[in-house]
Amino acid sequence: MPKYHRSNKGVSAEEMARIDQRAQEEYGIPQGVLMANAGRFASDVIIADLGELSDHKIAVFCGKGNNGGDGFVIAKHLADRSPAELRVYAPQEEKIRRGAAYDNFVTARDMGIRIRPLDEFLSGEDPAAEYTVAVDSIFGTGFKGELPEQFAALGRILNSSGMKVFAVDVPTGLDATTGTASKDCIKAYKTISFGLPKKGFYLNDGPGVSGKVVVGNIGFPEALLESYASQ
Numbered sequence: 001m002p003k004y005h006r007s008n009k010g011v012s013a014e015e016m017a018r019i020d021q022r023a024q025e026e027y028g029i030p031q032g033v034l035m036a037n038a039g040r041f042a043s044d045v046i047i048a049d050l051g052e053l054s055d056h057k058i059a060v061f062c063g064k065g066n067n068g069g070d071g072f073v074i075a076k077h078l079a080d081r082s083p084a085e086l087r088v089y090a091p092q093e094e095k096i097r098r099g100a101a102y103d104n105f106v107t108a109r110d111m112g113i114r115i116r117p118l119d120e121f122l123s124g125e126d127p128a129a130e131y132t133v134a135v136d137s138i139f140g141t142g143f144k145g146e147l148p149e150q151f152a153a154l155g156r157i158l159n160s161s162g163m164k165v166f167a168v169d170v171p172t173g174l175d176a177t178t179g180t181a182s183k184d185c186i187k188a189y190k191t192i193s194f195g196l197p198k199k200g201f202y203l204n205d206g207p208g209v210s211g212k213v214v215v216g217n218i219g220f221p222e223a224l225l226e227s228y229a230s231q
Helices: 013-025 031-050 066-079 100-110 118-122 149-159 206-210 222-229
Strands: 057-062 085-089 114-116 133-137 164-168 190-194 212-217
Touching: 013 031, 013 222, 031 066, 031 100, 031 133, 031 164, 031 190, 031 212, 057 066, 057 118, 066 085, 066 100, 066 133, 066 164, 085 118, 100 114, 114 118, 118 149
Parallel strands: 057 085, 057 133, 085 114, 133 164, 164 190, 190 212
Antiparallel strands: none
16 A cells, blocks of 8 residues: 655645656656556545445546546545445546546446546536535646636535545645635545645645645655655
């Protein structure tokens, strides 16, 4: 199991991107391995929090990039614990980034996990009433600016639903560097982040939307993390 990284030093989105790139290029750690570890770590945190999943109906919201890929991995692990309901809402197959994210989409689909377009959720009469838990795996550390209306609409639904929302790496709509939150940023009950905490969790709007922050090392070399944590 990946280890919790105990540093409280926040890094910017750009610094975290360099850590990810260096882990792959200098240490030879494949993106697929980091994604598999991230999904496993996040699902372990979710399961430890919720306990018996048979009492829960879970919606996993995935984006088209690597953050969405983490979500597909999470869905696979949650499915193994037999929740009362599990459904993934994701972009159309052709929009999902080729590589590790797409590979995990295919695996989740081939496992029989129900994957539906986000519009289907948004068009429901009372979509949040169907679920008790949401996993926000849409945008990662690269997000800046304002949310597209589709995701802002999702934020409005989730933020008023009373559901437990677990954010994967960064709440959707939060700038991981500045802590500035887009209007209708998805508010997390718990943010499950990777490598090192992000500066935005502790600045400006960050504390109000991040909830409790849990950070795990998903296979990054400790020396690499420490070189940024100590800056």
